[in-house]
Amino acid sequence: MELRPILSTLRRHKTAASLIVLEIALSCAIICNALFLISQRLESMAVVSGFDEAHLVRVQVGGIGTDDNAAALTQSDLAVLRGVPGVEAATVTNQIPFNNSSWNSGVNLARDQTHPNFSATTYMGDTSFIGAMGLTLSAGRNFNPDELVDWEELDKPNSTVQPHVVILSKAAADKLWPGENPIGKNIYSWGEEPHRVVGVVEHMTRPNQQGGPGAFGYSMLLPIKLPYTLGGNYVLRVDDPSQRQAVMDAAEKALMANANNRLMVEKTTFEQKRQEYFRDDRAMAWMLASVCIALLIVTALGIVGLASFWVQQRTRQIGVRRALGATKGQILRYFQTENFLLATLGIVIGMLLAYAINQMLMGRYELPRLPLPYLPIGAVVLWLLGQASVLGPARRAASVPPAVATRSV
Amino acid sequence: MFAYYFDLALRSFRRNKVLTALMVLAIALGIGASMTTLTVFHVLSGDPIPSKSSQLFAPQLDPQSMEGYTPGEEPDDQFTRYDAEQLLREARADRQVVMSGGGLAIQPERQGLSPFGVEARYASADFFPMFEIPMLHGNPWSKVQDDRRERVAVIAKVLAEKLYGATNAVGKSIRMDGHEFRVVGVMDEYRPTPKFYDMNSSRYGEVEQVYLPFSTSRDLDLGRNGSMNCWDAGDDVEDDPEGETGVNAPCTWLQYWVELDTPEKAEAYERYLVNYSEQQRAAGRFQRPVNVRLRNVMEWLEYRRAVPGDVRLQLWLAFGFLAVCLLNTVGLLLAKFLRRSGEMGVRRALGASRRAIFAQCLVEAGTVGLAGGLLGLGLAMLGLWAVRQQPVSYADLAHLDPVMLVATFVLAIAASVLAGLVPAWHACQVTPAVQLKSQ
Numbered sequence: 001m002e003l004r005p006i007l008s009t010l011r012r013h014k015t016a017a018s019l020i021v022l023e024i025a026l027s028c029a030i031i032c033n034a035l036f037l038i039s040q041r042l043e044s045m046a047v048v049s050g051f052d053e054a055h056l057v058r059v060q061v062g063g064i065g066t067d068d069n070a071a072a073l074t075q076s077d078l079a080v081l082r083g084v085p086g087v088e089a090a091t092v093t094n095q096i097p098f099n100n101s102s103w104n105s106g107v108n109l110a111r112d113q114t115h116p117n118f119s120a121t122t123y124m125g126d127t128s129f130i131g132a133m134g135l136t137l138s139a140g141r142n143f144n145p146d147e148l149v150d151w152e153e154l155d156k157p158n159s160t161v162q163p164h165v166v167i168l169s170k171a172a173a174d175k176l177w178p179g180e181n182p183i184g185k186n187i188y189s190w191g192e193e194p195h196r197v198v199g200v201v202e203h204m205t206r207p208n209q210q211g212g213p214g215a216f217g218y219s220m221l222l223p224i225k226l227p228y229t230l231g232g233n234y235v236l237r238v239d240d241p242s243q244r245q246a247v248m249d250a251a252e253k254a255l256m257a258n259a260n261n262r263l264m265v266e267k268t269t270f271e272q273k274r275q276e277y278f279r280d281d282r283a284m285a286w287m288l289a290s291v292c293i294a295l296l297i298v299t300a301l302g303i304v305g306l307a308s309f310w311v312q313q314r315t316r317q318i319g320v321r322r323a324l325g326a327t328k329g330q331i332l333r334y335f336q337t338e339n340f341l342l343a344t345l346g347i348v349i350g351m352l353l354a355y356a357i358n359q360m361l362m363g364r365y366e367l368p369r370l371p372l373p374y375l376p377i378g379a380v381v382l383w384l385l386g387q388a389s390v391l392g393p394a395r396r397a398a399s400v401p402p403a404v405a406t407r408s409v
Numbered sequence: 410m411f412a413y414y415f416d417l418a419l420r421s422f423r424r425n426k427v428l429t430a431l432m433v434l435a436i437a438l439g440i441g442a443s444m445t446t447l448t449v450f451h452v453l454s455g456d457p458i459p460s461k462s463s464q465l466f467a468p469q470l471d472p473q474s475m476e477g478y479t480p481g482e483e484p485d486d487q488f489t490r491y492d493a494e495q496l497l498r499e500a501r502a503d504r505q506v507v508m509s510g511g512g513l514a515i516q517p518e519r520q521g522l523s524p525f526g527v528e529a530r531y532a533s534a535d536f537f538p539m540f541e542i543p544m545l546h547g548n549p550w551s552k553v554q555d556d557r558r559e560r561v562a563v564i565a566k567v568l569a570e571k572l573y574g575a576t577n578a579v580g581k582s583i584r585m586d587g588h589e590f591r592v593v594g595v596m597d598e599y600r601p602t603p604k605f606y607d608m609n610s611s612r613y614g615e616v617e618q619v620y621l622p623f624s625t626s627r628d629l630d631l632g633r634n635g636s637m638n639c640w641d642a643g644d645d646v647e648d649d650p651e652g653e654t655g656v657n658a659p660c661t662w663l664q665y666w667v668e669l670d671t672p673e674k675a676e677a678y679e680r681y682l683v684n685y686s687e688q689q690r691a692a693g694r695f696q697r698p699v700n701v702r703l704r705n706v707m708e709w710l711e712y713r714r715a716v717p718g719d720v721r722l723q724l725w726l727a728f729g730f731l732a733v734c735l736l737n738t739v740g741l742l743l744a745k746f747l748r749r750s751g752e753m754g755v756r757r758a759l760g761a762s763r764r765a766i767f768a769q770c771l772v773e774a775g776t777v778g779l780a781g782g783l784l785g786l787g788l789a790m791l792g793l794w795a796v797r798q799q800p801v802s803y804a805d806l807a808h809l810d811p812v813m814l815v816a817t818f819v820l821a822i823a824a825s826v827l828a829g830l831v832p833a834w835h836a837c838q839v840t841p842a843v844q845l846k847s848q
Binding site: 015016019020022023026027030034037062063064065066106114115116155157158159261263265276279280283284287288291294295298299301302305306308309312313361364365 | 428431435438442475476477478479512514516524525526586587588630647648649650652718719721722723726727729730732733734736737739740741743744747748799800801831835
């Protein structure tokens, strides 16, 4: 295919040609970044929590006024909850995943470190925590009963009581000691004494993205016997997920009957918590996707509009070419090649623009750099779009009869 | 002349229905998307207290230990109880308030109502005049009542109706967390957007329903809500018997605001904060180098990044989309005008100046914009309706106000006239002779 006539024609239609190029460039840049943002959202939504979400529910209670007998009542509550039909295990904790409130603490390798290695979230629980939550120990062991510390003792002013062991998430252990066995090593976090690592769990996600997406896996579990007053989170593991609502209702009744002056704060399944937590991300991903589609449609319409105009404008030339022996296929390919050239130029500019937009977003939203594979994806999409849009006008051009050349109009 | 051009534009639309519809649709889509996001942004980034946003300031001190110190870092956003109560006592500002969010259980006396939890705010007396809280009945408590740690409460209208029905709640007693309080005032509807004085919880949601003196809340050790940051004060420091909320606890958890009526007073107050920090350093309580801030409401909102990042992102995205729609319109207008080169040639030959052709083209472009704006307004209404269906705390605020309504049309017409400039310039370059010859 001879490119020269196409180029010289385009030179005579600079404005219209540059409009198409600009439109394609802008669409390409926005679509590349939007696709990247969508994938980021999907990635964060797919985070593995490590908790057995399908079987877990949270029943949150509160008391009225201060409860001096909270520790004993908590143990009695747990016994009652374990007796509720359908409950496989029950535990009490200070926080649950996919929630906006969280406990965080600095993790140090030495006692007098001035800057912690990182901040990790702090789950507190007794020996039932790992089993009830469905967490997987990838190394080491669970807490022993004699390692547990009472929250009341720990929380007293000038108390020297503190937990001496800790279970870390694999992400936290790998960050502290890359490639080493963490079991038996010490960290410093709560109090003056070290915590010895006795176990590592595969995944135990933070309640929320405090500290950025990179820190989502940094967490620790301290062996603490909690009163329900610290968050009021009773977590139940049900044997049959379809019975979750019924179990929660039965658990509420049992808890309300077990003490006076109680308030039910919230009853939710872990799946609902996850659903709610990522609601904004899901909405944003949908919005980005619809903008991409709208952009493609608008760009396609623009190409169709200008290409039709060109075909109409050049009807005579096309007729002359046909009369001089050009085939319908050659006319068709002429317009297709022309569009391909414009699209290519647009895509090249668009990629530079995409990188510029990405740089701006990186500065404002702590986004990572746009991975290179997004650029060819954007390019292919726009090439296909261009070819599809130009097909109609090009075929109309190809069907121009040679006789047009002989007419004076 | 304008009316004539307008008439010509309408005629041209009738001749070329598909092309015109495409242009109107493209502008409408772009305008609809940008106005939806712009309205949400406008609502969320507005001034929550326009009458005195430049007189209300959030001071910041840096009371933390050297552990984790990074030079140049922002000081803590919140106050320790020691600093807050000290500054409150010294009262160097025109008004000052210390406060914290809290959670309480209400035990209603009314038949058929079981106990329920509410969000509360524990604040010192200046809270009400400082933030211009509207009162429906009664009055807020006074500083004297603050000092006496009286068990008084101001409650929101909705709560008063729930607890006492249509009767005036002032003077009634209300039982919360096992303690008896007297209702001294009922607050009218109040919805600062955002809730600038405490951005820890639901910043665009409803405000708290119960207000108590801060001193009383500490007296009764009522439960607090919000964010708390504690650090290790050192081995030689005794723990506070009250725990993390104690006067001497090394924890920041309180919001502190001051009202300073003139810029001179604000400058003086900043010097006072520096002096205070230096005194505390000399006493050994503060360890870090002096690091204070004094931001007014709008600066504070900017610093706390009040507007959600996603909302900003949507705004950028919508304007990018509008840009593509406009480029599209430029192309289509160009095609439309050049297709009518013959007609333009005749008009030129009959004596129309280039300027007249240019004006005619711009009127046509503006008319497309007007139609696009009308349709875009519909789309923006639809978009805002969709936002209101979202489960976000600002959903119920997403309404088009008159300013944004006018802005829609200004944006649509300005955008389309802008889009018409290049095509109009091309159209008026038409040489009459060539066009007449080819007819």
